[in-house]
Amino acid sequence: MVRLFYFSALLLILGCEKNDGINGQNSDNFDFFYSKNSGWSGLSQNVNINSEGRLLISELKPQLNFSRVDTIYLNKADYSKVKELVRELTKLSVQEKYGFNKTSPSDLPITKIKFSFNSNSDSTYVYGSPFLETPKQIEELIVFVNSFFEK
Numbered sequence: 001m002v003r004l005f006y007f008s009a010l011l012l013i014l015g016c017e018k019n020d021g022i023n024g025q026n027s028d029n030f031d032f033f034y035s036k037n038s039g040w041s042g043l044s045q046n047v048n049i050n051s052e053g054r055l056l057i058s059e060l061k062p063q064l065n066f067s068r069v070d071t072i073y074l075n076k077a078d079y080s081k082v083k084e085l086v087r088e089l090t091k092l093s094v095q096e097k098y099g100f101n102k103t104s105p106s107d108l109p110i111t112k113i114k115f116s117f118n119s120n121s122d123s124t125y126v127y128g129s130p131f132l133e134t135p136k137q138i139e140e141l142i143v144f145v146n147s148f149f150e151k
Contacts, residue, residue, distance in 0.1 A: 028087070029051050029118055030051050030083055031048070032048070032115045032141065033114040034047040036112075037110060037112075038107075040107055041061075042063065044060040045057075045058075046058045049074070053074040055071070057069070078144075082141070082144065085137050086115050086116075090116070090120035090122065091120075094122045094123075094135065097124060097127065098124065098133045099127035099128050099134075110125055110126070110127055111142065113125075113138065124138070
C-alpha cells in the first residue's frame with residue numbers, strides 16, 4: 001500500500017512538466033490527475049494526463065490479484081477532448097466535494113480530481129457516482145478516464 005502511495009505521488013510529479021503539447025502544436029499547459037480509491041476493497045486507480053498527451057495509468061485490484069502500470073499516448077481526438085474538458089472545468093466554480101451527504105452509503109469509492117490549465121487550477125472529491133450533482137465536464141472526464149481501465 002505504501003508503494004502504491006509513492007507511485008501515485010510519482011505519477012503526479014511526472015505529469016507536471018512543461019511541454020509543447022501533442023506534436024508540438026500546443027502552447028497551453030494543462031494537467032489532469034484522477035485517483036479513485038476504496039478503503040475496504042483496496043481498489044486503487046490512478047491516471048495522470050499532461051500537455052504532451054501522455055496518460056500514465058496505475059491500477060490495483062487486490063481482490064482479483066491484479067495490478068498494472070502503463071503509459072499511453074493519446075491520439076489527437078482524445079487529446080483535444082481532454083484538453084477542452086479541462087479548459088472548461090477551470091472556468092467553473094467547482095465545489096470542494098460532490099456526493100458526500102448524510103444519506104449516502106458509506107462504502108463507495110472516493111475519487112479525487114485535480115486539474116490545471118495554464119495558471120488556473122482546482123480540485124474536487126467525488127463520492128461514489130453522484131452524476132446528478134457533478135458538473136457535466138467532471139462527468140465526461142470520469143467516463144473518459146474509466147474507459148482506459150476497461151481496456
